[in-house]
Structures are given as structure tokens and as C-alpha cells.
Amino acid sequence: MLLDINHAQRRKAISLTPLIDVVFILLLFFMLTSTFTQWQQINLLTPAESDNQTPVLRVIKLESNNGLVSFEGRKLNSSNKKLLTAFIAEDSKATYIITVAKGIKTQAAVSLLDNLKQSGASQVSLAGVMP
Secondary structure (H helix, E strand, O other): OOOOOOOOOOOOOOOOHHHHHHHHHHHHHHHHHOOOOOOOOOOOOOOOOOOOOOOOEEEEEEOOOOOEEEEOOEEEEOOOHHHHHHHHHHOOOOEEEEEEOOOOOHHHHHHHHHHHHHOOOOEEEEEEEOO
């Protein structure tokens, strides 16, 4: 005679594979539906309440990678510190706006910006590529 003993049934473990699939699908969904925007900030010069003068803007165009710049019909090399300092001394409170020609390397623009600051320009801004 066989003895029939009912053993307690063992619970089956929950498989984690479907859970991992759902997590990856959610991750993929959020990655594809989210947008990454680039916030850009533009500094605007606003005159003080007591200041009735309009700010002087001087546009400098960087024309070559070796530092050739043009402004107000004049051309000079930005590595020439004496000429650059004399140019800035004409109006040191002016805002100098740097524009660059197409094909100019970023390092050339940064070097010009640095040279202007070292020559005494208090406010320098980089405008971008101009035709």
C-alpha cells in the first residue's frame, strides 16, 4: 500500500525577465520622448537710470586665423599689443563686439577676445559668424 502524503506545494519564484523588459521599454520611451534644449543667454546692456548716454558699440571683425581684424575701415593684427591698446584707449568704456568671418577657428576668436581684455577693454562680447 502506497502512502499518499500531501506535501506543501512549493511556490514558484516570480521571473524577473518580464520586469527587466518593462523597465527597458520605459527607459527607451522616456529617452525618445524627452527633448534636450540648449538654453542660450544673451547679456543685454541696460543703461543706469542716472546715465543718459547711450552705450557705444564698436564692432570688430576677425578676418583670418592669424589675427587680422578690421574695424571702422582700419585693419590691424590683434597680436600687435601697442596698436590694440591705442585703439582701446580711444574709448575704453565702449562695448566691443567681435564678429568672425566664416571658416575662422574658435581659438582665433578666443585669442582676440583675450587680447582685447588684456589691452584694457572692459566689455567684450562675441556676436558670431558674419558673412
